[in-house]
Amino acid sequence: MSLTKDTHLPSDEELTVPQEIVLSTPWLKAVAPYMAKQCEKEANEFMLRRKESEDPRAVLKEGAALTACGVNFLQSLKRSCLPQTQKLAECVDQGSAKLYMSKCHDDQKELDACVEANMNLTRPKLGYFSKLHVYDSATPAPQVKQRDYKAEAAQVLNELPAEYHLRKDYRKYNDWRYNITES
Amino acid sequence: MASGAEFRQDMPPKGGYRAFNFHRTFPKLVWSPGAVVATIFGATAYGCYAALEGKKKNITEKFEDVDINNAMEPFLTAERDRYWLKLMAKNRALEEEIMKDVPGWKTGTWYGEPVYFTLGNKWWDPSATEVFAHSWGNVEMRDHLWRQHSEYAGPKFYDNWFPQWMSKWFW
Numbered sequence: 001m002s003l004t005k006d007t008h009l010p011s012d013e014e015l016t017v018p019q020e021i022v023l024s025t026p027w028l029k030a031v032a033p034y035m036a037k038q039c040e041k042e043a044n045e046f047m048l049r050r051k052e053s054e055d056p057r058a059v060l061k062e063g064a065a066l067t068a069c070g071v072n073f074l075q076s077l078k079r080s081c082l083p084q085t086q087k088l089a090e091c092v093d094q095g096s097a098k099l100y101m102s103k104c105h106d107d108q109k110e111l112d113a114c115v116e117a118n119m120n121l122t123r124p125k126l127g128y129f130s131k132l133h134v135y136d137s138a139t140p141a142p143q144v145k146q147r148d149y150k151a152e153a154a155q156v157l158n159e160l161p162a163e164y165h166l167r168k169d170y171r172k173y174n175d176w177r178y179n180i181t182e183s
Numbered sequence: 184m185a186s187g188a189e190f191r192q193d194m195p196p197k198g199g200y201r202a203f204n205f206h207r208t209f210p211k212l213v214w215s216p217g218a219v220v221a222t223i224f225g226a227t228a229y230g231c232y233a234a235l236e237g238k239k240k241n242i243t244e245k246f247e248d249v250d251i252n253n254a255m256e257p258f259l260t261a262e263r264d265r266y267w268l269k270l271m272a273k274n275r276a277l278e279e280e281i282m283k284d285v286p287g288w289k290t291g292t293w294y295g296e297p298v299y300f301t302l303g304n305k306w307w308d309p310s311a312t313e314v315f316a317h318s319w320g321n322v323e324m325r326d327h328l329w330r331q332h333s334e335y336a337g338p339k340f341y342d343n344w345f346p347q348w349m350s351k352w353f354w
Contacts, residue, residue: 001274001313002298004291009272015265021258029251036254043257055306056264063261070258101251102244127246129253147301 010057017064019071026093029101030085031077034115037124039069044135052141080118084111270314277317 003009023031036043046062053059077085088107095103112123214222275290282288289295299307315323342350 001271001278001309001316002291002307003271003275003309004289004297005275007275007291009275010268012269012272015269017265020262028255032251032254032258036257039257046261047257050260050264056268057306060265060268063264066257066261098248100244101247126243127250129250130246145303 008057010060014060017067019067021067021070021074023074026099027085027089029092029099030089030111031074033123033129034077034119034121035070035073036129038073038119038121039066042066042069044133045137045139048135048137049139058142076119077115081111081114084114087111267308271309274309274314274317281317 021028042062042065046059046066049062050056050059084107088104088111091104091107092099092101101108108123115121115123278290282290287294292298311323311327315327318326
C-alpha cells in the first residue's frame, strides 16, 4: 500500500463516535430531509471543509459533530413522531422496488405535520437539497501550495555541465504508438 | 308412371319476380370519415400528452429520490470517512506485521522507493487492489465489486424448501 509510516493516520479514539447513525435505507430515506434540514449548518461546514481540504483526516471533528447532530435529531424525532415515521418507513420499504418516495406522499404529509407541530421544522420543498447553496464558513479556506515545476526543472537544467549530453531519442507521450492498430 | 294430366309447368310467382339489384352494394357506413379522422387525431394527441406526462412523472419520481440522497450524503460521507481511515490504519499495521522479517522493506514503499513522489502532505486514496491486498481473493469480488447480490436480494419462494446452511450458498 502507498501509505508510509510518515503518513499521519488518526488514532482509533479520533475515529470513533459515541453513536453512529444505524438506520436501514427505508428509515434513512424517510427521515433524511428533516435531519439534513435540522443539521444544515453542520453538514455545510463538513462538506465545504472536506471539499476544500480534499482530505478525510482534516474534517473528522466536523464529521463527528454532524453525526452527533443527526443522532440528537433522531432521538427527539423518536420521542415525538415515532408512529408516523414508522408508517412512512414501512411504506417506503414496501411501496416500490426502488424505494421511491412517490407512493408514500400521504404518509409523508402526516409526518410533515407531526414534525412541524412538535419540532418546529418544516420539510424543505422538493429540490432544496439539489440546489446550490452559498455557505460562508468561519474557517478560512486552506492555502493551496502549488509547486513551480517549471522553475525546478529550469534550475536542474542550469546546474548541468555545459557540454552535458541531452538525449534526443524520446517521443512525446501522445506519439507513443507501438503498432499500427493503436491510435 | 307419369301421364300427361299430372304434368305441371313451374311458373313465376304472381306479380312476377322481384326486381334484381344489379347495382354495386356497399357495406353499411358505421362511422363517417370525418369521425374516423377526428378519432385518429384525437387518440394520437392524447397518446402524445400521456407519454409526455408520464415522462415528467418518472423524472419527478427519480428527482425526488435524488434529492433525498443528496440530503443523506453528508451523513453517509462522515461515517464512510471514519470507517475508511480505520481500514487504512489496519492495512498499514498488517503490512508492518507481515513484512517485519524482510530486510530493507519500508512500509508503503518498494524497498524505500515511494509510490508517489510529489504528494507531500496531500491525501491520496489507495487503489482498491491495495486496499484488498490483505483480504481473501473472493472478498474483493464480494465487497468491492458487489457480487454477493443478485439483482433481487429479497426473500425467495424457495426459501423454505432448503435449510439455512444450504440456501446461503445460492441465490
